[in-house]
Amino acid sequence: MTENSPAIVDADVGFRLIPEQASAHAAEVDHLYYALMGLSGVLVLVLVGLIVGFTWRYHHHSRRPRGPAVAERTSHRIEIVFACGLLLFFFGVFAWAGQLYLQLYRDSPADLTINVVGKQWMWKVYHPDGTREINTLHAPIGERIRLRLTSEDVIHSLSVPALRLKRDAVPGMYTSAYFTASKAGEYRLFCAEFCGDAHSRMRGRVILMPPDDYQAWLRRNGSEAGPAEEGKALFSSYGCSGCHRTAPQAPAPALDGIYGRVVPLADGSTLVADEAYLHDAIVAPQKHVVAGFQPIMPSYAGQISESEIIQLIAYLRSLKAGDWRRESATEAE
Ligand code: CUA
Numbered sequence: 001m002t003e004n005s006p007a008i009v010d011a012d013v014g015f016r017l018i019p020e021q022a023s024a025h026a027a028e029v030d031h032l033y034y035a036l037m038g039l040s041g042v043l044v045l046v047l048v049g050l051i052v053g054f055t056w057r058y059h060h061h062s063r064r065p066r067g068p069a070v071a072e073r074t075s076h077r078i079e080i081v082f083a084c085g086l087l088l089f090f091f092g093v094f095a096w097a098g099q100l101y102l103q104l105y106r107d108s109p110a111d112l113t114i115n116v117v118g119k120q121w122m123w124k125v126y127h128p129d130g131t132r133e134i135n136t137l138h139a140p141i142g143e144r145i146r147l148r149l150t151s152e153d154v155i156h157s158l159s160v161p162a163l164r165l166k167r168d169a170v171p172g173m174y175t176s177a178y179f180t181a182s183k184a185g186e187y188r189l190f191c192a193e194f195c196g197d198a199h200s201r202m203r204g205r206v207i208l209m210p211p212d213d214y215q216a217w218l219r220r221n222g223s224e225a226g227p228a229e230e231g232k233a234l235f236s237s238y239g240c241s242g243c244h245r246t247a248p249q250a251p252a253p254a255l256d257g258i259y260g261r262v263v264p265l266a267d268g269s270t271l272v273a274d275e276a277y278l279h280d281a282i283v284a285p286q287k288h289v290v291a292g293f294q295p296i297m298p299s300y301a302g303q304i305s306e307s308e309i310i311q312l313i314a315y316l317r318s319l320k321a322g323d324w325r326r327e328s329a330t331e332a333e
Contacts, residue, residue, distance in 0.1 A: 231315025
């Protein structure tokens with residue numbers, strides 16, 4: 001390994017009892033795992049020890065004094081202390097695991113969002129600049145990365161043991177998983193949900209590299225047009241631009257600056273236009289009808305792929321308020 005050739009080594013070959021630790025939270029996940037194993041081990045030993053001990057001590061022919069039956073005793077202090085103590089203790093374990101879980105899976109800001117779409121039987125990966133790959137996932141180390149997952153067909157589950165990450169990819173919705181990679185190298189990626197007869201072949205590699213190398217990799221592999229450009233082409237080829245325009249009598253709302261905006265709905269409620277909303281608006285438009293418009297938009301479910309939806313959303317995100325007017329004006333010319 002020299003200084004200018006990064007160490008892309010397959011650190012993940014052969015049998016290992018515990019996978020390589022390649023993310024910032026891997027050690028904490030392992031501590032939790034060891035603690036749970038240790039606790040379970042201690043409890044099993046205590047319980048089995050008591051069962052065997054009492055069986056021996058009070059077996060049928062034993063002449064040991066048996067004392068009064070439990071029912072005759074009046075104090076339950078031991079039982080109460082034991083039950084409450086254990087309960088509190090395990091709530092503590094729950095809180096420990098819960099905060100770790102939220103850290104990994106609750107929506108929060110990230111430096112970089114990479115879209116991952118599961119499909120029988122492959123993983124498609126979309127980087128923010130439009131670079132795509134299949135069954136490999138390149139990512140920079142030291143940055144907080146969000147994987148935004150969805151599926152084209154059935155439920156898959158993205159599992160990267162070295163990152164201590166596992167999250168379902170569910171059709172029709174976006175789920176997120178977060179990690180900060182800490183160690184460059186090549187690691188394994190699996191589908192961890194039985195999803196059909198080629199499930200076991202739905203695996204690939206995660207390649208973690210220093211940020212500069214990641215940028216260089218993007219430059220080498222990047223697509224000509226960014227996802228927003230591709231989304232713009234889809235926006236007209238699917239006919240979206242026919243209704244979503246700024247004309248006063250337009251049948252559908254104009255979409256300039258839509259991303260992150262508060263949208264008033266026909267039922268009087270409001271919501272913020274995020275990825276999940278825009279996704280629903282395309283595949284299940286009747287779910288949230290915008291105030292002041294008729295529910296005339298057809299569903300594009302089954303006609304448009306998840307990758308195209310990612311590109312459309314990238315296009316919608318790129319539309320700042322005001323851009324729209326200019327673009328519609330140029331198109332009309
Ligand atoms: Cu996809 Cu198993």
